[in-house]
């Protein structure tokens with residue numbers, strides 16, 4: 001066990017790490033509900049169904065179990081590929097989520113051990129990096145994660161085009177034909193048609209779209225309950241149809257925020273003073289990425305300089321401008 005992990009161990013618990021199988025799913029759901037405390041009778045899996053239903057790519061769920069088989073801690077990881085604007089190749093990555101430890105078992109290093117094990121697994125499966133979204137910066141930093149990337153938020157009511165834009169007829173609710181927009185995205189995680197199973201199962205997400213039901217021209221989705229309330233975290237479609245759709249929603253709900261990547265700013269005619277800009281998430285970069293000839297010019301940089309130069313930060317534009325849409329941010 002590394003020095004960083006021994007630091008957090010207070011009293012020993014007889015435990016073992018093993019894979020979480022489908023027969024452990026009830027226990028996993030209970031642990032996640034107790035740890036994340038979703039509001040209004042909702043459940044963790046209502047906002048993160050991917051960890052229950054699985055996605056189209058490989059996934060691993062690990063748990064710490066006590067000697068009676070009770071699940072004390074969990075973490076999950078899925079492999080994915082990301083399209084990055086301006087780069088023809090797809091980048092293999094791992095997404096980590098569903099990290100939780102039951103209250104009585106906290107501070108024993110369980111979450112850190114599980115995330116480290118999943119990062120090693122992702123590295124062995126060829127990922128360039130592992131990403132996660134969390135507020136426990138110190139804990140993840142101790143096991144090699146750093147803040148990376150850039151995302152901006154803006155109130156839709158402040159968008160310059162909203163006032164002068166006409167409203168359009170809108171439809172509510174998931175429409176399977178929206179999946180087409182997920183498949184043709186030029187940035188973010190690459191999906192396949194079978195991912196519609198978990199994408200459509202987000203119970204708190206509000207889907208809004210315009211156009212022909214057989215071929216919606218634009219869509220947006222907001223309100224993943226636990227971590228993206230009141231935020232438009234996905235949108236897409238034909239550019240001339242996106243703005244009227246945003247305007248229509250903004251007139252009814254001006255306090256919604258929209259999440260944006262720097263490559264989206266021109267679409268929304270934003271000027272910097274309107275934006276709240278922050279890091280996108282946390283990342284652990286594996287050596288296969290660092291030594292890739294694509295990044296040779298950065299080989300002399302320190303780890304933190306490398307991340308903010310290659311993957312960007314609110315202060316630095318990225319060499320590899322990577323973006324994750326909300327539903328992929330586990």
Ligand SMILES: CC(C)(COP(=O)(O)OP(=O)(O)OC[C@H]1O[C@@H](n2cnc3c(N)ncnc32)[C@H](O)[C@@H]1OP(=O)(O)O)[C@@H](O)C(=O)NCCC(=O)NCCS
Pocket residue numbers: 007008035036073097098099100101102105106107108109110111112113132133134135136137138139
């Ligand atoms: C965060 C969590 C998974 C940590 O589990 P754990 O098994 O106790 O983690 P470890 O023992 O490996 O590490 C504990 C460290 O995390 C820190 N930590 C825990 N919760 C934290 C929080 N909300 N903010 C900041 N740090 C936190 C602890 O202070 C501790 O640091 P220390 O060793 O310097 O005291 C657990 O507290 C939890 O389930 N929280 C609720 C769900 C959640 O927020 N999950 C993470 C989302 S990715």
